Amino acid sequence: MKNIKASIITPIHINNGEFYERLDYFIRESQLYIVEPTWIQKITDKKIFDGIISSLEAGKFKNLENYKSKLDLSEIKIIDSVKIKKQALETLNNFGDKNNQGQIKKFFADKFTNTPIIPGSTLKGIFRSVFLFANADNNYKNSFSKEQVQDLEKKANDYFKFIGFADTKIQNPNKSIQKILGVNKKTSTGKQEGVPQVVETVDTGDFDINIESSNGTNIDLWSDFEKTIKEYSNILITREEQILNNIGIQTDFIDKLYELYDQGKYPIKIGMFKKSLSYKMFWEELLSNEVYYFDKKKQKDIMDLDMARKVGVGDKSIYLDEDQNPMGWIVLEF
Structure with a gap:
């Protein structure tokens, strides 16, 4: 078993599909x-x-x-x-x-004690995205096809077939009920435009990420695992900064992320990847100035970043808490 320490630095919300009525x-x-x-x-x-x-x-x-x-x-x-x-x-x-x-969206929690829990599936999704980033070949920039995407996805599926991530309880959780806003732009009045929700969040807390083999063999994570996490964290911070600038939000939050990064603590984000969108941020970084975008009719399409932002591809939106902080950030320590 491998263990990674994690801390919550901005409010996170992981919904279990239920509400407080x-x-x-x-x-x-x-x-x-x-x-x-x-x-x-x-x-x-x-x-x-x-x-x-x-x-x-x-x-x-x-x-x-x-x-x-x-x-x-x-x-x-x-x-x-x-x-x-x-x-x-x-x-x-x-x-x-x-x-x-x-109605208030519940945080995923123990049914008996109401202790908030990070599901193993959420943790697996984080490291699956890191694996995709680590195993992407630079040749994809010059020769890119749907088949290559499927091949990389298959490698990820095969790799994680025998690697398990246990549900983990958050230690010393500081919870709140707050109104969050999914923001993608500002209107002409200067007000942020988005869809508000009232949710239960965990604002601070610590938890362990336990990675274990489901077939009893030793876990052999790729050799430059920590280096990859570091590179991946840098990309996420840079992308968040770009999103905030595009929306027009002024905050010193990004400086705080870079301070942690310089201390050898790697900020990453929980819950921002959706398989149906083909890890759009990941592909955007991979292709530099192009975004890989699936279209049901055309099967595949390549568009530049300006066009991507107009049609909502590339994670050009962000969830903010009541204090105007971007949500979903945790820090990994090895």
């Missing part, structure tokens, strides 16, 4: 209390019980919250409590929005 939590001031699901069955005040049921049936969430506010939390089993940031709190309390059902 309004009956799953109580809000007191700026704190969200996640409660056991049977609390409603234990209400002894018939007026409050009937009021909660009728509010739910009518979709009147303001009334629902008013009735919930009358209950004593000391009589309800609390599973977890999380701080709610300002914009998220405003969104959850915006009862004038009929579509606001108070």
